[in-house]
Amino acid sequence: MTHKIAILGASGYTGAELVRLIATHPSMEIVALSADRKAGMEMAAVFPHLRHLSLPTLCKIDEIDFADVDLCFCALPHATSQKVIKALPSDVKVVDLSADFRLRDPEEYAKWYGGQHDALEIQKEAVYGLTEFYRDEIKAARVVAGTGCNAATGQFALRPLIEAGVIDLDQIILDLKCAVSGAGRSLKENLLHAELSEGYHAYAVGGTHRHLGEFDQEFSKIAGREVKVQFTPHLVPANRGILATVYVQGDAAEIHATLVAAYGEEPFIEVLPFGEAPSTRHVRGSNFCHIGVSGDRIEGRAIVIAALDNLTKGSSGQALQNANLMLGEEETAGLMLAPCFP
Structure with missing residues (x-):
C-alpha cells in the first residue's frame, strides 16, 4: 500500500529534510507540497539538492485537495500550525513539527509562547511525539506533536x-550546543555569516528558553513531583547538530548501566562504551542519537553527553518515525541511512 503524503511548509529546512527522507521510503508518495512566499515555484529551484526528484510544484495550502491525502506533515511556524491543523479534514492524520501541541496545559503554552491556544480540542487528543517513550500512544493517534530538537536531546x-531514580533530581545542569539550522531558514541579522562564524554564544540565559516547558512537563510527569533543570543553550557556527552535556549527581557506572538497559532494543539510540564521548559529526544527516557517560573527578558526579542531528532525529526524522507508526509501517522505514562523514 502506498500512503499519500502532504508536506505543509516544504520550503523550510525541516520540510526539505522530510522530502529527502521520504524520497527513499518504500511506501510513501508525496502528493502535495505547500509554501507561502515560494508558492508556484518548483522544489528544485528552492532546494537544488533535491532536483533529481519528481515532486509536486509548491502551492498554497488552500489549493491542496486533502481528500487525496493520508497523512500531513505540518512544518509551519508556531501559532500558524494550530490554525491550519484545526481546518484540516478530521480523517487526515497529522504530524506537527511546530510547538503548538507539545504542551498539554494551555496556560503553560500561553506562558512559553505568548498567546492563547486556538485549537484546544485538538490539543486534548494530540500525543507527544518522543517516539521511544510514547510508541503505543503514537500508533493510535490522529495528531502527533513533534518535540523540540533541544528538548528531545535532553530527554x-x-x-x-x-525514571530509575539514579540521579539527584534537584541537581541537573544541562549545557547544550545547537547548530544554526535550528533557528530556521528565515533571514536574521544575528545568523549572517559575519555575525555568527568564528565564535559561539549562549542565548536564552537564565531559564527563558521555550523548550524548558517541555522539560518541566515531561520530567515532572516521570518523577511524580516537580523537576526543574538548569538549562543554557548555545548557538554554534555549524549547519547541523546538537550536543547536550548534562551534569548530574549519581554513580556513573549505574547511570551508564541504566541507559544501556533502557535503550538496548532501540534501533536509533546508541549508548557508547563507558567513558566514550559522542560527537555531532558521527550522527550527521541520520536518525541516530549517540549517548556517552563518564565519571567525574569529584566522587558521586557524572557527565552524560548526547548528540543528534537537529534536523533529522531532532525533527523531520522523528516525524517520519512517528508517521510510520501511525500508518502501520515498520518504524525504521526510510530512516536507516548511515550518517554522512566526514
Whole structure:
C-alpha cells in the first residue's frame, strides 16, 4: 500500500529534510507540497539538492485537495500550525513539527509562547511525539506533536535516569550546543555569516528558553513531583547538530548501566562504551542519537553527553518515525541511512 503524503511548509529546512527522507521510503508518495512566499515555484529551484526528484510544484495550502491525502506533515511556524491543523479534514492524520501541541496545559503554552491556544480540542487528543517513550500512544493517534530538537536531546539523556531514580533530581545542569539550522531558514541579522562564524554564544540565559516547558512537563510527569533543570543553550557556527552535556549527581557506572538497559532494543539510540564521548559529526544527516557517560573527578558526579542531528532525529526524522507508526509501517522505514562523514 502506498500512503499519500502532504508536506505543509516544504520550503523550510525541516520540510526539505522530510522530502529527502521520504524520497527513499518504500511506501510513501508525496502528493502535495505547500509554501507561502515560494508558492508556484518548483522544489528544485528552492532546494537544488533535491532536483533529481519528481515532486509536486509548491502551492498554497488552500489549493491542496486533502481528500487525496493520508497523512500531513505540518512544518509551519508556531501559532500558524494550530490554525491550519484545526481546518484540516478530521480523517487526515497529522504530524506537527511546530510547538503548538507539545504542551498539554494551555496556560503553560500561553506562558512559553505568548498567546492563547486556538485549537484546544485538538490539543486534548494530540500525543507527544518522543517516539521511544510514547510508541503505543503514537500508533493510535490522529495528531502527533513533534518535540523540540533541544528538548528531545535532553530527554534522551535524562528520562531513563529520572525514571530509575539514579540521579539527584534537584541537581541537573544541562549545557547544550545547537547548530544554526535550528533557528530556521528565515533571514536574521544575528545568523549572517559575519555575525555568527568564528565564535559561539549562549542565548536564552537564565531559564527563558521555550523548550524548558517541555522539560518541566515531561520530567515532572516521570518523577511524580516537580523537576526543574538548569538549562543554557548555545548557538554554534555549524549547519547541523546538537550536543547536550548534562551534569548530574549519581554513580556513573549505574547511570551508564541504566541507559544501556533502557535503550538496548532501540534501533536509533546508541549508548557508547563507558567513558566514550559522542560527537555531532558521527550522527550527521541520520536518525541516530549517540549517548556517552563518564565519571567525574569529584566522587558521586557524572557527565552524560548526547548528540543528534537537529534536523533529522531532532525533527523531520522523528516525524517520519512517528508517521510510520501511525500508518502501520515498520518504524525504521526510510530512516536507516548511515550518517554522512566526514
